[in-house]
Amino acid sequence: MPEDLKPRPDEFEPRIVAFFCNWCTYLAADLAGTSRIKYAANAEVVRVMCSGRVDVQFILKAFAKGADGVLIGGCHPGDCHYQEGNYKALRRFRLVQRLIRQMGIEEERLRLEWISAAEGDRVRVVIEDMVKNLKRLGPLRKPGQPNLLEVA
């Protein structure tokens, strides 16, 4: 198997929650499968009908529950299966980026990508790249962060 796909036990494996549009990115991920394209197993897909369904609460929930990164996959501008859901997603994405920055979360941890049903390999590229970046950034929540923190 390809060297770079071998897991290293010692290494931090980031968790990515991926919200994929049913009509483009989810199909691209299926295409990657039927094309037997290999990529890292760090991203787990939650299928939605449209990137416009992705509620900001979902993103924050994912981060709160231990995701080191969140990926949203939608149709290219102008190609939305529902005409403009992807623009709604883009607007929310840009504002939530400002929010998480203020909350001390690096923007690279939240990514919005336009991936059409034909771009199977793009799924690999994006996920591999995101995993690379997240490994550099390290875990979002330091393990064992206490609930109550007293001043020493």
Place this chain on the structure above:
Amino acid sequence: MASAYGYFPGCSLKGTGVAYEESLLELFRLLDLPLAELQDWNCCGATSYMSIDESSAFQLSARNLALAHKASHADLLAPCSACYLVLRKAQDYMQKYPQVAREMGSWGNGNLRVLNQIRVRHPLEVLFTDVGPDRLRQKIVRHWHGGSVACYYGCQMVRPYGEADRDHDPVRMDELLEAAGVPTVDWSLKTKCCGGSLTGTAHQVGVRLNYILLKEAARKGAQAIVTVCPLCQYNLDAYQSEIRRDTGQRFDMPVLYFTQILGWALGGDYKSLGFPRAVAGRKTIAQWFAPARTEKEAYV
């Protein structure tokens, strides 16, 4: 033209291709385009290195690029097609292949971006884009009275990057020469192999290749071949007598640099454009370019 073009001569322009350097400097002087030779430049790493040990070739290129950066040159001119290619290739590969990037990392203080920022350019492309046929036409001071020429581009300048000119059917030299009033012939071998260093290694093969070029150029009615590369020029120029011996065909075909002809059209000086250094077709050269009175000394 704000800052000077960095100029990377490479070995040829200081040796067999010195006429190229002379004419290039003269031409740029006539066009008021400042050239600054890269200080402490080293071998570009082409051919022999490239075929034996790519990594060293890239190392050599990287150093030259780093020097160009140090001298804060935005553009680095590489008149020799081989230099041009290997410098471009080094930049291309360090972006494409992490390993190459690692190896070249030490240059530019590990900041490879600075090596990539340098625009490696061939003088033909510079003259075409930064000056252009129209502005050139206005600067012409000598009326062409010679015959038609065949523009020969060779392979390394156009392929694979196709930045200096169209990769399979280049035209820029033709257009510049036409602008200078020089008629060019349309032929199919503009980018065919000149024999390259085969003339040194597999001599027969190499010579046959440039025989093909001379023959076709002549067939298409060209009375001279114009080149952009010192190796092409040397191959086509140097073996004509040998070809005559082997095939009985006599070409006496001048093989010039485009910089020489353009320089002449702009009023450049016969000697300082390096015309006397040509081997083949000296008579034609003298007729076309030499000032009447100096025609004699043109022979010496």
Place this chain on the structure above:
Amino acid sequence: MKPKVAFYWCASCGGCEEAVLDLAEEVLNIVAAVDIVFWPVALDFKEKDVAAMEDGAISISFVNGAVRTTHQLEMARLLRRKSKLVVAFGVCAQLGGIPGLSNLTTAGDTLREVYGAAGHPQREYREDGRTLTLPRLFDSVFALDRTIPVDYYIPGCPPSPKIVADAFQVLLGGELPEPGTVLAPDRAMCDECPRRDTHPQELKLDRFHRVQERVLDPETCILAQGVPCLGPATRTGCGSRCISGNMPCSGCFGPTSRMRDYGGKALCSIASVIDVSDEAGIDRVFEGIVDPVGTFYRYSLPSSFLERKRLE
């Protein structure tokens, strides 16, 4: 015999205490109906008196304010032990409130900010043999239910008299609602907003203003005037006090039961109504929202999904 009732305040401004008095004559009925056993602001009972009670002796404890000091935590736990019902009174107890915004920093930084290099005030003070110890600050501020189980919530900053009165009625009326209920209507504010009919069918904004940058028309929907108004995302029951004062809703009544992260949901909704599609343009619009956390989590940061700014 009358049900025993306790009032206590943790990290809060005291406005919630006022809110009880704001009941005006209504308060007399309540005082008549209950037997107040603990109310540091108003009555001279001591902590030890509460400690002396047997567990569950108090029928209802109304706790306002967030928990941010060791002593507040002790008191919360004590009252929980002694009470049948604990009610989070006001948004600070319910969601963390304004003090909760200090979850954008740490206690250390806060103290350094206030006390300079020393970093913190004198911890202990001795006087004729007795020692006075200051409680210590937690790095994070917590909503009450992050520290003890809470039975009911009364929202608001402060809760409106009507909400409080209704709450007392319900709680003393015997017929108790489902545990965990927020004692206010489960609809958003627009429903009762006096300007609701001026909200356009298709709201499309291309820039946001801070309230101080605008002279707001007193009749029309404030969001429609380009000032973020959180009415659409905020539980109703406040009596539209801010709107009547020509100020946008800043969300003190917190989320409806169908929202999980107040700020996230509100942000999601506000971001949806802008009418620009290119990234640069979108960013320009959102530059009008200078402080997203302060705008969307003004009262609820400690109870949000992320709870606080990430600690390095």
Place this chain on the structure above:
Amino acid sequence: MSDPHGAVRIGVYTCHCGSNIAATVDVKALAQFAATLPRVVLSRDYKYMCSDPGQELIRQDIRDHDLNRIVVASCSPHLHEHTFRTALKVGGLNPYYFHMVNIREQASWVHVDKAQATRKAQDLVCAAVRRVAFHQPLERGRVAIHPDVLVLGGGIAGIHAALTLANAGKHVFLVEKEPTIGGHMAKFDKTFPTLDCAACILTPKMSAVRSHPNITLWTYSEVTRVDGYVGNYKATVLRHPRYIDEDLCAGCLECLDACVYKQAKVPDEFNMRLSKRKPIYIPFPQAVPQVPVIDPETCIQFKSGKCKKTCIEACGDRHAINLRAEPEIEEIEVGTVILATGFQTFDAARIPYYGYGKYPNVYTALEVERLVNASGPTGGEVILRDGRKPQTVAIVHCVGSRDENTHRWCSRVCCMYSLKLAHLVKEHTGAEIFNFYIDMRTPGKGFEEFYQKLLNERVHFIRGRVAEVTDWELDPGEEGKLVIRAEDTLAGFVRRIPVDMVVLATGLEPRADAPEVRRLFNISCASEGFFLERHPKLAPVNTFTDGIFLAGCCQGPKDIPDTVAQAGAAAAEALALIDAGYVETEPNTAHVEEAVCCGCKTCISMCPYRAISFVNEIHKSRVNEVLCKGCGTCVAACPSGAVRQHLFEDDEIFAEIEGVLSNA
């Protein structure tokens, strides 16, 4: 707090899919893991869940273990979600008490490390188990299907689809961009491998289209707008003016002779610009409709306004010619659409070293199709531009196909049409013919036999990709000829073959306007640009947009038999919908909880389909679930969580998120 899902009993089924899943995901471990999850009362693994026994397993367990939620971990829901939902239904359970986990396309096939793939599969199953507990019983809605059909493109695919539907009694709107139907096939002389004359088999179908009472034929027209959804599409058709009234024109063509241009001067598109036409022209003799067109670009009257208008005189009292004609807009309503927009041939000029456009005697295959055609520019004479008859002809295969620099795909038809042209050119000229090929690809009924036939006709086949077509000569024999340079990979040396004529077997590529058409109909393109079918094997003529079907080369290169077959299939798919009378819609629509809607109207501007309206009386929003397409954008936008989406409830998605992160 008491468990809200007390009564929930979940069955989890892990599919091996032979070794497709089992090889990379430890299915046993996965099944055991699932068994430990809350509310899971039964967890099995099985070789092929989609098989009949697999489905029966589910049906049986529903009865025996009274399961009321089912999770299947197998392939993509796009493949078998429907299969399993049906199984639930048959088993007596509401089909939406089901959730599918994609551990094949998105796990076993894309990961290499078994441990990691298994861990991921476990997370996904955990997510599904948590999610499915929230599922509610749902009913599919029904939408009536408008019986009319729009067929876009009048090539052989569109023609065949239109006729099939029309013969079944359905009304068809056939819209063609060109002034005539017939497409590429009308330009062919003969068709491989049977060599029957293209015109003879095509033109009867063309006139059938013209005369069919159930077909409305609009040539010289384009679809400019499409709204609606399966069963109820509204299309706007722009009809360009041909300046000759189709109803008044008798097709006598006297106007052509009458044109002030005595000689034709305009390059003739239909003849690949090998001949000339007049400004008023008919593309080819058998064109349908038999109505001329005036090309305003070249007509004197349009350019200068100073023409004697002899055409109008010639037309006389028929008054069919109207130079003031304006574009017309037609609005139509159809239930289904068949896209048969075809292909374009690769532009040979993109490969400079093959000399097209540089050497006059280099032709494209389509040009040669016209040359050998009796009704072509030379009346079927294969003569070069300088009038000579070629003695030697080279046919270069794979021009713009199987090439990293242009198109990587095989265009499927070039080998065969090259054989055909080799035969025809030899027949017409007796020339010596060289085929330069990479591989000969002749899969198809009678194809290989045809290849053998050509071999026996002494046509030369040289296995080697042509390096260049050039005019530089080495020996006098090459004087005035085109020289083909190619490595003969069977003989093992580089050959130079001088020829008189070069035919470039250009490949097929997506039409330049394919992207616009794709957007117009809201479908996808595959990476190379051809329209994307719903499934390469199981739904080859369907798209991901219900009610829109594909036929012919717009979906990918194919020959005439395959195109006609696919057109028939597309027609059948449309008929199936029409005759059912209705289509069931997915219930994943949005709905407003009116009791808690605060009437903030935020949702209304979210909906691109105007499915949400505001009811002033009660001051609340309301979703028209027929118009709602179920994107869920309004749900995310509703500030107070009063708008919800079936199948994608907040509860369900949050449960899924917590599920995938359960062991984080």
